[in-house]
Every structure is written in structure tokens, then in C-alpha cells.
Amino acid sequence: MSDRRSGSLRSRQVGRLAPVRRTSTVDLIADTIRTAIVDGALPPGAPLGEAEIAYQLGVSRGPLREAMQRLCAEGLLVIPRRRGMAVRTMTAEDVHDIHWLRARIETELGRRFLDRPGEERKAILKDLSTELKRMQKALKADDARGLGDAYLDFHRVLGAAGSSTRMERMVRTLLIETRLCTFSMYEHFEIHRDLAEEHAAVFEALHEGRGDRFAELMEAHLRQEVGRLLAEPEAAREDVTGRLLAETPDEPQPLDRLDLPEGA
Amino acid sequence: MSDRRSGSLRSRQVGRLAPVRRTSTVDLIADTIRTAIVDGALPPGAPLGEAEIAYQLGVSRGPLREAMQRLCAEGLLVIPRRRGMAVRTMTAEDVHDIHWLRARIETELGRRFLDRPGEERKAILKDLSTELKRMQKALKADDARGLGDAYLDFHRVLGAAGSSTRMERMVRTLLIETRLCTFSMYEHFEIHRDLAEEHAAVFEALHEGRGDRFAELMEAHLRQEVGRLLAEPEAAREDVTGRLLAETPDEPQPLDRLDLPEGA
DNA sequence: TGCTGTAGGTTTGTCGACAATCCGATGATT
DNA sequence: AATCATCGGATTGTCGACAAACCTACAGCA
Incomplete structure (x- = not known):
């Protein structure tokens, strides 16, 4: 009915080819900015002049603004009217909200994980252990980043x-927001030695198939995380976002101003 | 420190005024389209010609495209490269995903609700009962819409x-997606007589402060909902989205090039 | 001294236009 | 008969430009 591929064409299909992956300019820009935020190249509150960024990325302001709207919808940017865009600055309240939400979601992910066939579980566990090793290695090397x-x-x-x-999308966004929390609260990266242990425990629970224990540990880990983030006296950094958003009291819109990413 | 408002000015501040709420054009457009989707004016798969829509809304293509990117980030639109935009068509898989997620979130909301002070609970219950009455009234009038x-x-x-x-934002988006599920599965609105009863029961549980019972009932309700949505033989409607996405063979990679970027 | 009003410079919001790309159909070829 | 090639129409992606709005600073006035 709505299948355009003729039968003969399909019958000749031999190997299965993955479609060519062409990505739109808007996607590219959004990814670049997102990465820059995660890397700390664009710290919270950094003012983002459109002309400047567009020039650096080698695109015009049109596509750039489109990409920004997307990041705004993800909650990573704030865009007050006629006041420029800026990377969002997270507040203590955001820290609580984000981590509470993560707890709800990630404990659920554990349950779902355990419902999957053993084959897949194995592959995932392997990936997890890889990351775990990376953590331990970085810890030994005092590599906060x-x-x-x-x-x-x-x-x-x-x-x-x-x-x-959808849940994966949510988690990805929440993780970037988590990183923004770190940048908003601390001036620099900090080493937390408990981190690796907490994750090792979480991993172990998954490995043993103990869903409730996993949930418990994950919940505890995220609670710890909140404590670590808020323990530090709030950094005395210029909070541009706060000033920019003064116009919208409680629950504003995203969008705002960044600073310098790398050239195209 | 970073407070621009001089002390004397603040000291004279008497009453706290809510800031004037001016909304940007992009916001306006996004809201309009979102509403049109909920109302069914823009059914799933409907191709959205930029020039046409921009003309109808009385804006140029620039702001329109920006608004579309935001809706795309919310998962309501699909924007394949150079192939026009379209309202997203939900699949059976989406129905499952959305409702599973809703169950996880909304049962949690019940718990959070019960943690709130009695005063606030009362106000919310009142709002809920208002909607409940609307449902019953509509049911009697055979008003599916x-x-x-x-x-x-x-x-x-x-x-x-x-x-x-964040959770509220998620719920709002998920609800619109739910509506899109209805439109994707049925040709028209359908009356489900059980609906009011199910919600009455859910409401009652909240009213009595029985969190676990609420969770149970909500879970059951959403399960029913999935059943109702998928019971109908899939509508033989023109699935434009499907055609637009035909570029990705059968099920190569999870929606990537169609940009269902992360967010909300 | 402190607040109000005006001017300048800068940035955003919006629009119109151009070129590249894609869709669909028609016609050529084996 | 089916596939490939070409063409025309239509739409998108991108860019540059203009006007309005905003911020800063400075001067005027109680």
C-alpha cells in the first residue's frame, strides 16, 4: 500500500546495507555545542553571541539559531527575549530535582535490564565493566576529567x-544536566574517591541479578552525589543565567548565551 | 556581589510584582503547532510545508523553522533532510514505550503528591475532581472530544x-504523544465508557491517601489504555511519516537520521 | 547624593532571495 | 517489460540585510 519499493527490487536485494548517514547542519551544530558544554568549554552562564559563534563554526546565524532552539528544548540553554543565549546555570534545587529523577529512572532501568535475555545482559555488563575500569584507572592517575x-x-x-x-533520551539529557550541575557548583573538577567503589557495588548487584539491591545502591549513590555537589559552599561565580532569567520568575524557558567553541 | 540592583532600590521594594510575561514569536508558534496537533488539526503524518504554514501563521520561515526544531526535540515532529517536516506517526512500539514510561512516572507522582502538605493536596484534589466531572459529563453527552x-x-x-x-515537562510531552497515539491508531475519537470509572477509582485512592493502591490502579488503567489503543486493527491511513522514512530500510538503526534527537 | 531621562553602540528578531537538492514523470534503451 | 536517464517543478537549506529592542554610559534635575 504505501511501500514504494517494487517487488522485483526487493527480491534482488542481497546484502543488507546500512543507510548512508548524512547529518543535517543543525544536528552538527547541536552536537558540537552539546559536546562543548560537556567538556566545559562552554561553562554555565557563559554569554553566547550569535554572530561570534556562527563565525567560529563557519555557519550563518540561521542554522545556528535553529540548533539553539533544540538545545533550549533539552533544557541546556536559556534564551530570554532579546537578551542573548546562555548555558543554563543549575541551582541547588535543580541538583535535587535532577538526581531525584535520575534515581527514579535509573533504578527502573536496572529492573528492565534484568528482564533482558542473558546474551544481551552479558554484552551490557561487559560495557559497564569497561567503564568501571576506566574509572578506577583515572582515579589512580588523579585524572579528574x-x-x-x-x-x-x-x-x-x-x-x-x-x-x-524515550528513557534513553531522557537519561542522556539528564547526564548532561548533571555535568552542568558540577560546573555550576564547583569551579573545577573534583576527585571523589568513593565514586569508583559505589559504581563497583552497583555493578556487582547487577551482575548477581539482584534487582532490589541494585536499586538500593543506586539510590544511595545518587544521594551521595547530591551531598557531594551541595557540600561545597556555592561557588562565587558570576551567575549570568540568573540575571538573564530574572524576567521569568519560576519556570522559564531555556535558551541563552554561550561562549567560545572550537572553530569549524 | 553580582547583584545589580542597588541596595537603596531594593530597600524601597514594597510588594513583589510578577514580571510581565512576554513570549517570543518562536514560543507562540511552537504553542500554536502543539495545540493544533492535540486538536487533531495536524494529524500524524501530515506533511508540513514551510511556506504554507508560515503564510498561514503570518510569519516568515525563519522563526517557523526554529519553532519546528523545538517540537522536533520534543519528539512530536520528524524532520528528515530536505524532505520536509511531518507530524510524527506513532507505532505500536511507541504505544508500549509511552505507556510504560507513563506508568513509571505517574505512579511516582502519586507518591510525591502524598508527601505534600494537606493544604496543597486539597487544592490539587479539587482540580482533579473538576476534571473528573468533566469526563463524566462528556461521557453522558457522548462527547468523545x-x-x-x-x-x-x-x-x-x-x-x-x-x-x-522536569517531570512535569515530561508528562506534558508524553500526554501529547499519547494523543498522537490515539490519532495514529484510530481514525477518529472513540468513546471508552470505562475511562471515567478508572479515573474515579484512581482519584478515590489518592483521596484516601492510599499510595500503593493508587499506583496499582494507575498501572492497571494505563495497561487498559494500551489494550484499547492496540485492539483496533491499525487504521489504513496514509502514513506519510513512514514513506518519508522509507530511506531507512526496515529496521536498521534506531531512528537516527530522522532526527528524533534527545530531549524532554 | 541619588534618581530619571536621553544618546550611542551593539545584538537580536525577522524577512526576502538565491542556489542546491529532491520528487515525479516522461521518454530512451536493452 | 523493466530499468535507466533526463527534465521540470517545487521545496528546502543557507545566507545577507534591515529595523527594532536592549544595555551602558553620561548628563540633567531634585
Whole structure:
């Protein structure tokens, strides 16, 4: 009915080819900015002049603005009217909200993970243990950045383990927001030695197939995380976002201003 | 430190005024399209010519495209490269995913609701009962549309009851996606007489403060919902989205090039 | 001294136009 | 008869430009 491929064409199909992956400019820009945020190249509150960024990325303002709208919908940017865009600055309240939500979601992911066939579980466990090793290695090397990145990837793998498109999307976004929390609260990366142990325990629970224990540990881990984030006296950094958003009281819109990414 | 408002100015501040809420054009457009989707004016698969829509809304293509990117990030639109935009068509898989996710989230909302002070609970219960009455009224009048709208609003109120910004946003988006499921599966609205009873029961559980019973009933309700949506033989409607996405053979990679980027 | 009003410079929001690409159909070829 | 090639129409992606709005600073006035 709505299948355009003629029968003869399909019958000749021999091997299965993956479609060519062409990505739109908007996608490219959004990915670049997203990466820059995760890397800390665009810290929270950084003002983002459109002209400047567009020039650096080698695109015009049109596609750039489109990409920004997408990041705004993801909650990573704030865009007050006629006041420029900025990377969102997370508040203590955001830290609580994000981690509470992550707890709800990630414990559920564990349950879903355990419902999957053994074959798949095995592959996922392998990926998780890879990240775990990265964490431990980074810890030994006092590599705060590497530790943080492995942390993100560990949870990202977990996010994919639930085999729910939407949930994975959510987890990915929440993780970037988590990183923004770190940047918003600390001036620099910090090493937390407990991190690796907590994840090792979580991993172990999954490995043993103990769903409730996993949920418990994950919940505890995220609670710890909140404590670590908020323990530090709030960084005395210029909170541009706060000023920009003064216009919208409680629950504003995303979008705002970034600073310098790398050239095209 | 970073407060621009001078001390004297603040000291004179008497009453706290809510900031004027001016909304940007992009917001306006996005809201309009979102509403049109909920109302069924833009059914799933409907091709959205930029020029046409921009003309109808009285704006140029620039702001329109920006708004579309935001809706795309919310998962309501599909934007394949150079092939036009279209309202997303939900599949049976989506129905399962959405409702499973809703179950996880909304049962949690019940728990959060019960943790709130009695005063607030009361106000929320009142709002819920209002929607409940709307449902019953619509049912008696055989008003399928009214029934569906009250349904959405009931759950929307619930979404706000968890006092979590992010969760509320998620619920709102998931509800629109739910509506898209209805439109994708049925040709028209259908009346489901059980709906009011199920919600009455859910409401009652909340009213009595029985969190676990609420969770049970909500879970059951959403399961029923899936059954109702998938019971109907899939509507033989022109699936434009499918055609647009034909570029990706059968099931190569999980929606990537069609940009269902992460978000909300 | 402190607040109000005006001017300048800069950035955003919006629009119109151009070129590249894609869809569909028609006609050529084996 | 089926496949390939070409063409025309239509639409998208991108860009540059203009006007309005905003921020900063400075001067005027109680």
C-alpha cells in the first residue's frame, strides 16, 4: 500500500546495507555545542553571541539559531527575549530535582535490564565493566576529567540498557544536566574517591541479578552525589543565567548565551 | 556581589510584582503547532510545508523553522533532510514505550503528591475532581472530544502534583504523544465508557491517601489504555511519516537520521 | 547624593532571495 | 517489460540585510 519499493527490487536485494548517514547542519551544530558544554568549554552562564559563534563554526546565524532552539528544548540553554543565549546555570534545587529523577529512572532501568535475555545482559555488563575500569584507572592517575567522563559513560550505557527509546533520551539529557550541575557548583573538577567503589557495588548487584539491591545502591549513590555537589559552599561565580532569567520568575524557558567553541 | 540592583532600590521594594510575561514569536508558534496537533488539526503524518504554514501563521520561515526544531526535540515532529517536516506517526512500539514510561512516572507522582502538605493536596484534589466531572459529563453527552480533553487535563494536573519541573515537562510531552497515539491508531475519537470509572477509582485512592493502591490502579488503567489503543486493527491511513522514512530500510538503526534527537 | 531621562553602540528578531537538492514523470534503451 | 536517464517543478537549506529592542554610559534635575 504505501511501500514504494517494487517487488522485483526487493527480491534482488542481497546484502543488507546500512543507510548512508548524512547529518543535517543543525544536528552538527547541536552536537558540537552539546559536546562543548560537556567538556566545559562552554561553562554555565557563559554569554553566547550569535554572530561570534556562527563565525567560529563557519555557519550563518540561521542554522545556528535553529540548533539553539533544540538545545533550549533539552533544557541546556536559556534564551530570554532579546537578551542573548546562555548555558543554563543549575541551582541547588535543580541538583535535587535532577538526581531525584535520575534515581527514579535509573533504578527502573536496572529492573528492565534484568528482564533482558542473558546474551544481551552479558554484552551490557561487559560495557559497564569497561567503564568501571576506566574509572578506577583515572582515579589512580588523579585524572579528574577522565573520572568524570567514565562516570557519564557508565550511566549512559545503563541508560541504553532499558531498551526504551524515550528513557534513553531522557537519561542522556539528564547526564548532561548533571555535568552542568558540577560546573555550576564547583569551579573545577573534583576527585571523589568513593565514586569508583559505589559504581563497583552497583555493578556487582547487577551482575548477581539482584534487582532490589541494585536499586538500593543506586539510590544511595545518587544521594551521595547530591551531598557531594551541595557540600561545597556555592561557588562565587558570576551567575549570568540568573540575571538573564530574572524576567521569568519560576519556570522559564531555556535558551541563552554561550561562549567560545572550537572553530569549524 | 553580582547583584545589580542597588541596595537603596531594593530597600524601597514594597510588594513583589510578577514580571510581565512576554513570549517570543518562536514560543507562540511552537504553542500554536502543539495545540493544533492535540486538536487533531495536524494529524500524524501530515506533511508540513514551510511556506504554507508560515503564510498561514503570518510569519516568515525563519522563526517557523526554529519553532519546528523545538517540537522536533520534543519528539512530536520528524524532520528528515530536505524532505520536509511531518507530524510524527506513532507505532505500536511507541504505544508500549509511552505507556510504560507513563506508568513509571505517574505512579511516582502519586507518591510525591502524598508527601505534600494537606493544604496543597486539597487544592490539587479539587482540580482533579473538576476534571473528573468533566469526563463524566462528556461521557453522558457522548462527547468523545470533550472526554479526551478532560482525560489529558486530569493527567496534566497530576503531572504538576509532583512538584518537579522536569517531570512535569515530561508528562506534558508524553500526554501529547499519547494523543498522537490515539490519532495514529484510530481514525477518529472513540468513546471508552470505562475511562471515567478508572479515573474515579484512581482519584478515590489518592483521596484516601492510599499510595500503593493508587499506583496499582494507575498501572492497571494505563495497561487498559494500551489494550484499547492496540485492539483496533491499525487504521489504513496514509502514513506519510513512514514513506518519508522509507530511506531507512526496515529496521536498521534506531531512528537516527530522522532526527528524533534527545530531549524532554 | 541619588534618581530619571536621553544618546550611542551593539545584538537580536525577522524577512526576502538565491542556489542546491529532491520528487515525479516522461521518454530512451536493452 | 523493466530499468535507466533526463527534465521540470517545487521545496528546502543557507545566507545577507534591515529595523527594532536592549544595555551602558553620561548628563540633567531634585
